[in-house]
Amino acid sequence: MTTETTAPPVTAFMLIKTQPEWLAMTPQERVNAFTTQVIPAIKAKTTGVRSRFYDTEFYSTRVTDVWVWEADDHEAYQLLIDALRETPFWDRYFEVVDLLVGAENGYARTYGLEPVATIST
Template identity: 85%
Template structure:
């Protein structure tokens, strides 16, 4: 049965700034906990995040932030909240935003999603 309102997944491709890299790892964790988490909790609900380091393989994008929001409105509130923190264009340059819904084609055409399963 297809999902009527699928979650929105956003891949934020970012690059660290010298200001962020000047902080110690502990200061970075504290900055996220003190500046990002409260801003998101105050502005929206129904969002989850994961973070991937890519600086080992790319000079243009050092990290990929994956955010999943329950719906488009939650995603919009998330972006508004992030933009009001120093993580947006101060600690990180936003290189690109890729936003989509998982298996959107399957919902559009009434098909079963295509996927592979590791064995």
């Protein structure tokens, strides 16, 4: 059994749907909007956050993208959300359909167990 001495990172699965204003932009305009409006706001408000992006519009009409955010702690996550809400990202370029927030293997940490997970060989 391993013992963690630090708090686990906070992982947020942000389920979003693109809005007409975002879709009206060219791909380059979208990259420019994200890098000039969203990223600087995040960097100005918080540290210790990372992101990954998944396209889901091929399989879902309700949610077009899933953005996975990992924050070092709850404060960093809260600052991230505050930063996003102050940009056109929130409710202008995207509708935030749902937020699913958790800590990986929280059950194992709670009960002092080794995490159970599948391993692909």
